[in-house]
Amino acid sequence: MRKFKVGIVGCGTIGTALAKALTKGLSSRAKLVGVCEKVPEKAEALFEKIGRKLPLLSVEALVKKCDYVIEAAHPKVAPRVARLALKNNKYVLIMSVGGLLGFSFQRLIDKTSGRLYCPSGAIAGIDALLAAQVEGLRRVRLVTTKPPQALQGAPYFKTHEFPPFKGKTGKALVFRGSALEASRAFPQNINVAAILSLAGLGPKRTEVEIWATKSSKVNSHEVIIEGDFGEIRTMTQNYPSPQNPKTSYLAILSAIATLRKAFTTLRLGT
Numbered sequence: 001m002r003k004f005k006v007g008i009v010g011c012g013t014i015g016t017a018l019a020k021a022l023t024k025g026l027s028s029r030a031k032l033v034g035v036c037e038k039v040p041e042k043a044e045a046l047f048e049k050i051g052r053k054l055p056l057l058s059v060e061a062l063v064k065k066c067d068y069v070i071e072a073a074h075p076k077v078a079p080r081v082a083r084l085a086l087k088n089n090k091y092v093l094i095m096s097v098g099g100l101l102g103f104s105f106q107r108l109i110d111k112t113s114g115r116l117y118c119p120s121g122a123i124a125g126i127d128a129l130l131a132a133q134v135e136g137l138r139r140v141r142l143v144t145t146k147p148p149q150a151l152q153g154a155p156y157f158k159t160h161e162f163p164p165f166k167g168k169t170g171k172a173l174v175f176r177g178s179a180l181e182a183s184r185a186f187p188q189n190i191n192v193a194a195i196l197s198l199a200g201l202g203p204k205r206t207e208v209e210i211w212a213t214k215s216s217k218v219n220s221h222e223v224i225i226e227g228d229f230g231e232i233r234t235m236t237q238n239y240p241s242p243q244n245p246k247t248s249y250l251a252i253l254s255a256i257a258t259l260r261k262a263f264t265t266l267r268l269g270t
């Protein structure tokens with residue numbers, strides 16, 4: 001049975017969780033062979049958590065060494081990792097999906113025998129959206145509500161004030177625009193808008209609202225899809241990862257499930 005040689009770019013919350021999954025539940029089908037990380041202490045912390053030291057490599061060296069590369073670092077890194085992996089006919093899983101918007105991968109995708117995986121992340125409905133997209137898809141909307149700390153540090157606030165919380169609901173509309181605009185304004189906070197747009201109507205036609213609320217500790221995502229098939233509404237209420245309030249725990253589980261799907265024969269869902 002084939003064992004995939006896997007490398008991880010980014011040894012933070014997601015990278016470390018995936019490294020643990022690769023060395024435990026997925027170890028019969030995969031072997032973690034190296035990492036790439038700009039902060040060496042983060043790589044050391046990962047090695048300690050999995051109980052094994054691994055080579056710390058450049059992105060180029062890691063791609064060469066692996067069959068399957070995972071990007072869990074930063075939207076700025078994502079296009080480079082995706083391009084390098086596909087050029088070298090490797091499989092690649094991108095977590096910072098927002099970083100892929102605005103770049104065309106079509107020519108590379110047409111030529112490569114590699115594969116590009118973008119997990120559903122912290123939303124439900126990508127499977128049905130892919131089916132709806134086959135014919136007669138008209139509108140895709142994402143309404144995200146997060147506690148203010150989950151939006152902290154976004155480039156959007158360099159040019160915009162945080163809006164005041166209103167009334168009894170304690171909610172504030174922070175942003176309304178396309179998935180492309182959302183990914184640029186909140187690159188670390190709204191990867192779900194990017195995956196939704198890639199699966200549906202594209203980054204310019206996918207509508208996004210971001211609300212902040214003081215009253216909730218969860219990140220919630222409502223997805224509304226309209227087309228010839230009818231209408232879909234999905235709602236996820238996500239607990240943040242204890243290590244990083246910007247990252248939902250479901251996004252980590254979704255990445256592990258995507259790896260499992262890539263490594264095994266059985267593929268359920270669309």
Ligand SMILES: NC(=O)c1ccc[n+]([C@@H]2O[C@H](COP(=O)([O-])OP(=O)(O)OC[C@H]3O[C@@H](n4cnc5c(N)ncnc54)[C@H](O)[C@@H]3O)[C@@H](O)[C@H]2O)c1
Pocket residue numbers: 009010011012013014015036037038039042071072073074075077094095096097119120121122187188189191192244246247248251
């Ligand atoms: N697709 C989704 O649903 C989803 C969900 C949550 C997070 N994300 C994205 O996944 C990525 C990782 O999230 P996280 O919670 O693990 O973040 P994190 O901050 O905990 O970890 C990121 C790690 O990447 C490292 N890094 C940054 N730039 C690097 C570079 N150029 N080269 C090598 N290493 C680099 C950092 O030092 C850090 O250790 C982020 O971009 C985040 O926006 C995606």
